[in-house]
Amino acid sequence: MPAQGSLKERAIEAAGGMAEFKRKSESYSENLRFLESYKPELIKTHDKMWVAIYNSSLIASSKNLPDLVKTLDKQGVPEEALIQYISSENILTLYAR
Numbered sequence: 001m002p003a004q005g006s007l008k009e010r011a012i013e014a015a016g017g018m019a020e021f022k023r024k025s026e027s028y029s030e031n032l033r034f035l036e037s038y039k040p041e042l043i044k045t046h047d048k049m050w051v052a053i054y055n056s057s058l059i060a061s062s063k064n065l066p067d068l069v070k071t072l073d074k075q076g077v078p079e080e081a082l083i084q085y086i087s088s089e090n091i092l093t094l095y096a097r
Contacts, residue, residue, distance in 0.1 A: 024080050030056050031082035039086060047088050054081040 015021040034056040035042070042051060042058065050068045052060040054077055062068035065083075072081060 027055075027080055028082060035082060035084060035086075043086055043088050046086055048086075050083060050085050052077065052081045052083050054078070 012018055012021045015024060031053040035051070035053050038058075046058075046061050049061045049063050050065050051058055052068060052072055059077060059081065060068055060071045060075070062071065065085075068083065072083075
């Protein structure tokens with residue numbers, strides 16, 4: 001017998017409902033597309049740095065992740081901002097607030 005409420009249903013509820021879940025998903029996808037399309041240019045100017053992308057714009061960067069998060073918090077940037085470490089070297093990173 002399945003557990004009370006599926007994992008998918010609980011995730012949607014935690015996100016604030018289906019409409020908010022879709023909005024956040026679309027926002028993430030747009031920010032990721034922006035990052036991927038401008039990554040070569042960003043690597044030239046922000047190599048080996050953490051960058052924050054929100055509303056398809058670079059909104060902050062730092063060599064130090066905690067400092068970047070503090071900056072975003074001070075600016076009131078929502079947690080859905082995409083944060084990623086970019087480098088000219090092949091390094092796999094993932095950060096989620």
